[in-house]
Amino acid sequence: MSNALNDVTVDDVIATVTKLVAAEFGLPENEIGADADLSSLEGSDSVKVLRTVAKLERTYDVELEDDQVFGLKTVRDAAQLVIAVLGEQR
Secondary structure (H helix, E strand, O other): OOOHHHHOOHHHHHHHHHHHHHHHHOOOHHHOOOOOEHHHOOOOOHHHHHHHHHHHHHHHOOOOOHHHHHOOOEHHHHHHHHHHHHHHHO
């Protein structure tokens, strides 16, 4: 059985994280780059970041460990972590 998530790329996840961050923070997607520091974005707070992570976990059906989540700094970090966890699930 083929799982569509097997073909997910870092760029795919970056796009998803960017959409989730934009929605949660109330910012335009084009203002959020892959290397944007999540804690420096306008309106950022830990609750918004954690809500974004929870949506990301639901989107990709993964569970991220607390120590991993608290180490996330950028959109790219979040995407790479999701890809790594998906790889572990294979």
